[in-house]
Amino acid sequence: MRIVINGFGRIGRTVLRQILTQPDRLGVTVAAINDIAPLETCAYLFKYDSVFGPYPGPVDAGEASLTVGDLEIPFTQEPDLSTRDLEGVDVVMECTGKADTDEIARRGLEAGARNILISGPSRAAERTLVLGANEEDLGEHRIISNGSCTTNALAPLLRGLDDAIGIESGHMTTIHCYTGSQPMVDAPRGPLERSRAGGVSMVPTTTSATKLVGKVVPQIDGRITGAAVRVPTISVSAVDLTVTWKRAVSDAVNDLLQQIFAGSPVIGFTGDRVVSTDMRTRPESLVIALPETLSASDRQARIFGWYDNEWGFSRRMIDMARLMSER
Template sequence: MGNNISYERELAFQADRRKATTEFIKITSDLWYDKSIEIVLFKNQIIDRNVSDIIQLHEYAGEFVQKPISIFDSVEILRAINDLDLPPSKLDIGKLTYEYHSDNDQNFADVKTFVIDKLKNANDTEVVHPKDVILYGFGRIGRVLARELLVKTGKGNQLRLRAIVTNDMVDEGVLEKSASLLRTDSVHGKLMGTIDIDVNRNSLIINGTTVYFLSAENPAALDYTKYGISDALVIDNSGVFRNKADLEMHLKSKGVSKVMLTAPGKEIPNIVHGVNHLDHDPETNKIFAAASCTTNAIAPILKVIEDSLGIIKGHLETIHAYTNDQNLIDNAHEKYRRERTATLNMAISATDAGDAVSKIIPSLKGKLTSNAIRVPISNGSLAILNLEVRNKTSLDGINTILKKYALEGDLVEQIKYSLKKEMVSSDINGTSAPAIYDSKATIISPNEKNVVLYIWYDNEYGYSHQVIRLAKHMAKVRRFTYN
């Protein structure tokens, strides 16, 4: 009899929890589409997630902060947020829920009083003016950027994707192929939305908004103002232009005011958002680069270790998914190892990430060597950092340091702290943080001055989110954030 009563209580609790989660989803959707307030849960995206996803994210959050993060508390805080008159914002409901239970000494009268206190500076932020965006190139990164920009458009208060430029002459066939590649991606799944083709206007209608497809061999020859586009940011992911002189051609076209390169750039600032973006003034920098996916993965972690323990020297080895630059079957290639079938071989490759990161963190100049191995998986990479540190540390010590940075401070969007014992590469697909610290894999030498850190990264999705974060900063459309 007692077991049956206990089981019935469990069923009732599960029903109540799923009902609360349904309300959680509704409020987060209303906040996003009605007020341009984006809710995340310890950096994890919430929009378009289902009930089971939200429950699992709450369980991860509770394990991460070692305190229960209840869906019932989250809903109560969301109700309070929804009652406030807030500007477009990005709010971490996980952190708010955690702090609500941690700030008992503040003696808040109720949840609403707590929320008002925590978000009191929200209306002090500058008014955000939306920025038109042009994607120059439509390869792997270009398409992931397009998907994320379109799904996260909301009311269009920040970045608005207005046009995509390709080398192909745009016709019905090109539009059909582009639409097909956007609808379904073998790695990242189906696009959350609808895509229609408008042949007469050379455009795709994505989630009801028009995105023009343009063709050009010379960026300077384009006139974007013909399409109602002005003061735009060009995100160049074509792989063709890498130096300042070439990228300046974009500024000669009508309707463009800034240019961003999704690769390491020459003679222009290379920026990893969260690490050195504040060193570069959005008012004066018209051309800038988002560095590489590997640099974005290692720079946040190296910044933490350098600031906390000091780095004497080290070696970086990246285990990187194969890319379109390799051959699917054995064939001639200018780089010999890349001649061999990408899906069957591990291939040693070069990376300049060791040198590149010293441009982001100057104190590391000359301290790091680096190399890479391409492996037969389509997405998901791993950086292994073998470092000699100045100050002694322990496994608990280094994990505590990185957990703190993942929970609060300037790198919360960049570092995800993994608690999984069985982490493998497919687990990280779709992670928006560029650096996923594998806390269960870290090795500390007996002398406590040599550490080996394992940093996973989604070299497409995580990197694309870094590109978008940097684009928002340089375009001056960053909202009030609480994370």
């Protein structure tokens, strides 16, 4: 599979790190990277990462290439990707965060690439797909949104639970690390609470996953509410879900969870009493923490799970790109 990474920010760099540090590079060839930032800066940020640590090998900036180990990747700085020649590229990973209009989202197709995969919610996407929830809806669509990290954590969980047991209603709170959308010192940012320094306070706010989950798993649309609390940690987030079942559940909830998601490539489990840093670089979309499960009655349960909002989401980008390229 040949890909181009357009936008070398948190997700673009994490995608590349995963590819280059996995056996056989996950069968992926990175044909090029495109970012308007200086190449030297991009190389530095790839080499030294505040979340994942230094890259385990040499990283150098050439005249027009990023060299990682023995691999030399062409690096361009085109504001408009449609000016590139992308014939033979299976998937453009659109990681700029700007592909919210059809004109921008289609630029990779106009350059000759077969598919566009957007690393976030986008109004320009023909479909929003989440592995483990609705990938069967891919069809022949060429511009796909991979949703959000929280949607990837929540949607497969809800789909599996509703199919197996039936969900009457539920509420999800994502306890989410701070992101680049928050200021590090108090500064205007739209919603008043989002204007506060992200590194010193817990910030109650909204989450795009609430709306996206209804699109991705339409059978539960309107039955799940959601909210977020941004917390002053740099990586790894959590889903705290309370559900009311459509029928009484007499079996132990943890036993049911492990039966429902046995063999799932996107839902994992831990029986240990872990904290968020222990879950860094876990590749699953969600890791259910079995010791945290609670049952208020045979009709209600609390399910808690961790997700590395950068590493896990980036792995799903690679998985979804492969699904698109193999059609």
